[in-house]
Amino acid sequence: MAKEYRTIRNDVALPYQWALGRTWTRFFDGLKEERILGTKCDRCGKVYVPARSFCPVCFTDLMEWVDVKPRGRLVSWTVVNTSYHGQVKEPPYIVALIRLDGADCDFHHFIDGFNITDAGERKRKLRAGAKVKAVWSPSKNADIRDIAWFAPV
Amino acid sequence: MGNAVAIIGTGQTRHGRRTDLCYPDLVREAVTAALDDAGITLEDIDGVVLGTMPSMMEGVSSTHFYFAEAMGSLGKPVLKVETCGSTGQSIGHCGFFWVASGMADIVLVVGSEKMSEGDGQATMTTVFDPFFQRTFAAGAPGVFTMQSMEWMYRFGIPEEKGREAAALISVSNHDNAMDNPHAHIRMRVTMDDVKNARVITYPVRLLDVCPASDGACAVVFASRKAARKIGRKPAWIRGLGFRGEEFFYGESDKAVWMSATEAAGEAYRQAGIRDPLKELDVAEIYNPFTYQEMIFYECFGFCPRGEAPDYVLKGTFRKGGELPCDPSGGTLCTNPIGATGLIRLAEAALQVTGKAGERQVEGAKLALSHAMGGVDQFNGVTIVGSTL
Numbered sequence A: 001m002a003k004e005y006r007t008i009r010n011d012v013a014l015p016y017q018w019a020l021g022r023t024w025t026r027f028f029d030g031l032k033e034e035r036i037l038g039t040k041c042d043r044c045g046k047v048y049v050p051a052r053s054f055c056p057v058c059f060t061d062l063m064e065w066v067d068v069k070p071r072g073r074l075v076s077w078t079v080v081n082t083s084y085h086g087q088v089k090e091p092p093y094i095v096a097l098i099r100l101d102g103a104d105c106d107f108h109h110f111i112d113g114f115n116i117t118d119a120g121e122r123k124r125k126l127r128a129g130a131k132v133k134a135v136w137s138p139s140k141n142a143d144i145r146d147i148a149w150f151a152p153v
Numbered sequence B: 001m002g003n004a005v006a007i008i009g010t011g012q013t014r015h016g017r018r019t020d021l022c023y024p025d026l027v028r029e030a031v032t033a034a035l036d037d038a039g040i041t042l043e044d045i046d047g048v049v050l051g052t053m054p055s056m057m058e059g060v061s062s063t064h065f066y067f068a069e070a071m072g073s074l075g076k077p078v079l080k081v082e083t084c085g086s087t088g089q090s091i092g093h094c095g096f097f098w099v100a101s102g103m104a105d106i107v108l109v110v111g112s113e114k115m116s117e118g119d120g121q122a123t124m125t126t127v128f129d130p131f132f133q134r135t136f137a138a139g140a141p142g143v144f145t146m147q148s149m150e151w152m153y154r155f156g157i158p159e160e161k162g163r164e165a166a167a168l169i170s171v172s173n174h175d176n177a178m179d180n181p182h183a184h185i186r187m188r189v190t191m192d193d194v195k196n197a198r199v200i201t202y203p204v205r206l207l208d209v210c211p212a213s214d215g216a217c218a219v220v221f222a223s224r225k226a227a228r229k230i231g232r233k234p235a236w237i238r239g240l241g242f243r244g245e246e247f248f249y250g251e252s253d254k255a256v257w258m259s260a261t262e263a264a265g266e267a268y269r270q271a272g273i274r275d276p277l278k279e280l281d282v283a284e285i286y287n288p289f290t291y292q293e294m295i296f297y298e299c300f301g302f303c304p305r306g307e308a309p310d311y312v313l314k315g316t317f318r319k320g321g322e323l324p325c326d327p328s329g330g331t332l333c334t335n336p337i338g339a340t341g342l343i344r345l346a347e348a349a350l351q352v353t354g355k356a357g358e359r360q361v362e363g364a365k366l367a368l369s370h371a372m373g374g375v376d377q378f379n380g381v382t383i384v385g386s387t388l
């Protein structure tokens, strides 16, 4: 047996109050009204969702707001089968990348609304390009979970 | 590329669970080994560069204060550089820049992590933005697995073929780690062990994923003049590249992965490499996940896009293959994150100086080292050679 050496337990918990700013306040106000808002670059034409204040490629201010569809196509997914500190769901659950109709980048969210523990069901419903749609939370707090999850159509 | 720069010494701790040493003492174990290897003392060092993961990993902020004595930096200029998983390559580049600029003759570069003390996946989760994506992060596995799925979809790689190739990468890395006295996980595994291991993030299983290790690495960078005076066999820096991309996951294409592709491309241009598969003798790739390693093979030009599983299955990257990858056992068997990218560079230097012991690739003259950081956001590559 190797000798055991002492360790000391200490927790660091710090409070933060993160500012959303103008652009993201408007994005989350939109979610509360069941709208998914993006901003469009007038130089390269790219639509960013969630809305951004500037185009990372052109480095110009984004002034034009657009509604993208609360539906889209599945780009990738995985079943999370492990517990992590700070998780909001108990495993197993599915996270995914979704290309919303009208957006030019992928949206990160949950997939649910069917028996996700059934491998056969997953195989039928989850593949690249599969259609999914937003399922809204009944009570809304102007945060990312105002969308409960995306469900296969 | 500035003035010529050589690596004249490397040191690594025994990696694993190291409760026998407090964190600064772990750092000192690597520093002492590197000084011994180079045959120099602290007095010869002009400056020190340190890198670790974000402070949330350590629970102690700004670790260059905490390690000031252990890394031998008293009375010397100190730089702290951190880029999450790619930290080890970033600090190596920083050491190179310092010497190549002519502002220093000998620079000590130190990377470390004590993963057993904190919560690595919780720390990774704090790298995500707090408003949009942190909720869905599921640590590094959540993202790296989705990237791998997207890559398989993009190139039409059947799930079974991806699974088979990833399992072979795990078996090869575990076999290689048996030859490395510094490695954390030293055990043989079979294809069936990998395929039947517990699912972490489907389809990724436990043996597709790196451990959380305690460990440190130190590397001594020297000018041509200093290297000549000290007289140790040098590994010359032949090329380096680093690229970053968008912060939000889902905004850039991770199946083709610009930052990995162009970081290697930049390093190849500097080193004059046109056909990496033929010209490189060995590669140490940052591979915390088996599936992801195949994306790197493609980004680094070792094989055409979408064909990495075929090359893996025919043994191209195994010991004795055309381009052996990760003869150390790789990140898959040892991952003290802040040190890991520097370990890749140290291993590459050991290979081209013929000092890699049991894991030596015979006659290796040109080696690639690499690391990746953040939410698939940054990639760094350094190429070393036995000649300048």
Ligand SMILES: [Zn+2]
Residues within 6 Å of the ligand: A041, A042, A043, A044, A045, A046, A055, A056, A057, A058, A059
């Ligand atoms: Zn633009």
